[in-house]
Amino acid sequence: MSVDVAPGSILVLFGPSGAGKTTVLRQIAGLDRPDAGTIRFGEHTWFDSAAGIWQPPQHRRIGLVFQEPALFPHLSVEENVRYGVRYASDRRRTRVGPLSEIATMLGVDPIEKRSARRLSGGEARRVALARALAPGPQLLLLDEPFAALDAPTRTRLRHDVRALLHRLGTRAVLVTHDRTEAMAMGDEMAVMIDGRVRQVGPIADAFSHPSDAAVAASLGVEAVLPARVTASSGGLLTVAVAQMELHVAEREPTPPGTDVYACIRAEDVTIERASHPRASARNHLPARVVAIAHEGPIDRVTLDCGFKLDALITRQSREELELAPGAEVIAAIKATSVHLVPRA
Amino acid sequence: MDWTALWLSVRLATATTAVLLALGIPLAYWIVFSPRRWKFLVEAIVAVPLVLPPTVLGFYVLIAIGPLSPVGRAYTRIAGHGLPFTFEGLLIASVLYSMPFAVQPFSAEFASVDRRLLEASWSLGVSRIATFARVVLPLSVRGLVTGIVLSFAHTLGEFGVVLMVGGNLPGVTRTVSISIYDAVQALDYRSASQTSLLLLIVSFVILASTYSLQRSVWIKPRH
Known part of the structure; x- marks a missing residue:
């Protein structure tokens, strides 16, 4: 596979365990x-079996962070962070800027004398990230680095890492099987199943338009729509998706201005012929039927309501509503059926 | 008590341990990190003195360094005298005899270092040798101390190999265990018992400190 990853962006390598x-x-x-x-990688060839080329890890200028922090237990925090720096050339060091800046953005005290083995899980990951980034790698490789952390720590770290990579312009590859993490951190995504990359593309595309059934099954079938929170009142958020607005129940505090992915499962989308003023669903979007696919007793109706949205309905409903491509309908979605994933 | 013999034994044990430290670390490194399939043969050769009777080992060393062997002849040409029945000859035999007591603790400790630490170091641009020096060795202090202590103690008490290679020259090759044997032969039980008791105490103290190390009584564990 071949992927273009912009400076400072993250390629997610997504797939079930054992993929x-x-x-x-x-x-x-x-x-x-x-x-x-x-x-x-770029113009560098790291491996070519036909030409007999093999670059050892020392020559690839990468940063590597495992699921476990793997800090050097006999060294202090400072010694860990500086461990690879003296092997980087001076030119690279100036390009990256002062090491203390990286450490500070990760919340690591760069002259911390404490032994690495005394750190908590979250602190140790921060030091591991600082250690990997300090020599100015051209590519950061992350293997589920936040998997073992508690949720608040994980959320904060995701945010800090994304901001730092953006600041440094360092590209990264993130391995994860957690779809929330993929959405929160990724820009591009490659979906792996059984040792093969099955789909590559921008993250929302991969989630919304899986290339085949296996990819769809591994991602979970739902629309993933890039969106932004515009207002919040009384536990109800207003979210702008394309030119439309959705009302979404606020599960976690999400301030206006937050970029999010709005996730809507096809099972949760109801199709109406005319708007029911007293229905409980908060969202009634005018839509046009684009296509209808038969999946056994269930029909998958693809709607265009400013963005693409699938609805799963029974054949009987489809017949009663006399749905056909081109029909003008209302897509109804409950505020509690829209799941928001904030971008880190 | 035969202080000359005791002093000789201490010198021999110290020299042997120093040589084993210099040879054993690279050898243990190679055994642990080499991708060669036939390295089990080297491991077996290193371990042979554990099961071979010391007299057999001593016999082969004697033949190997004797005037009829190329090694022995070359040494005689350079040094002006042969290797058998000298301190140097004894040192060569002792190094071979105590080799497993250094190499095995070294390699066991090297192998137990978390592989991800090595991979983290390589990915940070640090060569394999530098990674060994900066990560593996500092994390292997316990194994190194164990190997040093055991080879020292083992050399201090050797008897059969010394008898075959070194003979019994006071101040040159008469080590403490041979001196005890001589004392018993001469019915000097007083001297024999004093020296024996000293060796017993030294051996016990050395082993006790080694086991306390293994149980991390003094040095903190890695994690």
């Missing part, structure tokens, strides 16, 4: 050697 994500990451890092093929 081979970590193997791919280790091969990119140069820790494992593939049997055949090529690995290229």
Whole structure:
């Protein structure tokens, strides 16, 4: 596969456990050697079985963070963070800027004398990230680095890491099987199933338009729509999606201005012929039927309501409503059926 | 008590341990990190002195360094005298004899270092050798101390190998265990019992401190 990743953006390598994500990451890092093929990064060839090229990890200028922080237990926080720095060239060091800036943005005291083994889980991950970024890598590789953390710590770290990568312009590959994490952190996504990359593309596309049934099953079937919170009142958020507005029940405090993904399952979308003024659903969107696909006794109706949205309805309902491509309908979605994932 | 013999044994044990530290660390490194399939043969050769009777080992060393072997002849040409029945000859034999007591604790400790630490270090641009020096060695202090202590203690008490290679020259090759044997032969039980008791106490103290290390009584565990 080949992916364009803009400076400062994150490619998510997504897939169920055992899909081979970590193997791919280790091969990119140069820790494992593939049997055949090529690995290229920009103009650098890291592996080419035909040409007999193999760059060891030391020559790839990468940063690597595992699920476990793997800090050097005999060294202090400062020594851990500085560990790889003296091997980086001076030119690279100036390009990256002062090490203290990276450490500070990650909330690590760069001259901390405490032993690495005395840190909490969240602190240790921050130090591991600072250590990986300090020598100014051209690519950061993250193997489920936040998996073992509690939810608030994980959310904060995701945010800090995204902001820092953006600031440094460092590209990253993030391995995860957690769809929330993929949405919160990723820009591009590659979906892996059974050792093969099945789909590559911008993250919302991959979620909203899975290339085949296996990808859809691994991602969960639902629309994932880039959106922004515009207002909040009485536990109800107003979210702008394309040119439309959705009302969404506020589950976690989400201030206006937050970029989010709005996730809507096709089962939760109801189709009406005329708006019912007293129905409980908060959202009634004018829509046009684009296509109808038969999935056994269920029909999948693809709607265009300013954005693409699928609805699953029974064949009987479809017949009663006399739905056909081109029909003008109302898509009804309950405020509690829209699930928001804030972008880190 | 035969202080000359005791002093000789201490010198021999110290020299042997120093040589084993210099040779054993690279050898243990190679055994642990080499991808070669046939490295089990090297491991077996290193471990042979554990099961071979010391007299057999001593016999082969004697032949190998004797005037009829190329090694022995080359040494004689350079040094002006042969290796058997000298301190140097004894040192070579002791190094071989105590090799497993250094190499095995070293390699066991190297192998137990979390592999992800090595991979983290490599990915940070640090070479394999530098990673070994900066990560593996500092985390292997316990194994290194154990190996040093055991090879020292083992050399201090050797008997069969010394007898075969070194003979019994006072101040040159008469080590403490041979001196005890001589004392008993001469019915000097008083001297024999004093020296024996000293060796017993030294051995016990050394082993007790080693086991306390293993149980991390003094040095903190890694994690």
